[in-house]
Amino acid sequence: MRAYFHDNVDSDPKEPHEHLTSVTPEELKNLGVLYWHFDGDDYLEKVNGIAKERNYKNRDEITVSKEALGDSYESKLKIFFQEHLHEDEEIRYILDGSGYFDVRDLLDRWIRIAIVKGDLIVLPAGIYHRFIVDTNDYLKALRLFKEEPKWTPINRPADDNPHRLGYLQSLRDSGLYK
Ligand SMILES: CSCCC(=O)/C(O)=C/O
Numbered sequence: 001m002r003a004y005f006h007d008n009v010d011s012d013p014k015e016p017h018e019h020l021t022s023v024t025p026e027e028l029k030n031l032g033v034l035y036w037h038f039d040g041d042d043y044l045e046k047v048n049g050i051a052k053e054r055n056y057k058n059r060d061e062i063t064v065s066k067e068a069l070g071d072s073y074e075s076k077l078k079i080f081f082q083e084h085l086h087e088d089e090e091i092r093y094i095l096d097g098s099g100y101f102d103v104r105d106l107l108d109r110w111i112r113i114a115i116v117k118g119d120l121i122v123l124p125a126g127i128y129h130r131f132i133v134d135t136n137d138y139l140k141a142l143r144l145f146k147e148e149p150k151w152t153p154i155n156r157p158a159d160d161n162p163h164r165l166g167y168l169q170s171l172r173d174s175g176l177y178k
């Protein structure tokens with residue numbers, strides 16, 4: 001995983017859009033974004049360990065590619081890349097391929113997180129974010145869920161959403177932000 005500020009250039013979103021300033025795992029953690037990398041033969045044991053620890057009871061797999069999604073590929077990408085939040089954590093273990101999660105920091109800047117095979121990322125409920133594959137147009141991920149598998153994006157603006165408010169409160173409670 002590499003993270004950096006997005007250059008905000010309005011060109012192909014699948015390009016890296018890398019600004020000079022990088023973002024550390026610690027800075028992501030301060031926004032509630034968690035990250036691990038497991039790529040040995042025992043990756044499933046490690047993922048299962050995190051799932052147990054964090055009470056993720058369900059899972060499924062998603063492949064984001066033209067082959068897997070056919071005619072709906074472009075429309076699905078458009079939905080994933082629309083800025084949104086979820087009312088649950090978004091937990092993804094990357095089985096293959098690569099892509100980008102963009103998350104908003106508290107100054108409303110985009111931080112781009114480049115994810116590759118072996119990365120496990122948790123986005124907290126209520127964080128504004130979006131997703132796009134890179135120019136390889138291929139990502140396969142394990143999606144983990146606390147409850148039944150469901151994927152409901154709530155597009156921005158959702159500033160009054162209780163999970164958005166809860167997210168902001170949790171950051172204030174951490175003492176790292178005013
Ligand atoms: C990498 S899984 C597909 C995208 C997705 O589930 C999501 O919520 C993007 O924000």
Ligand SMILES: [Fe+2]
Pocket residue numbers: 084085086090129130131153
């Ligand atoms: Fe999402």
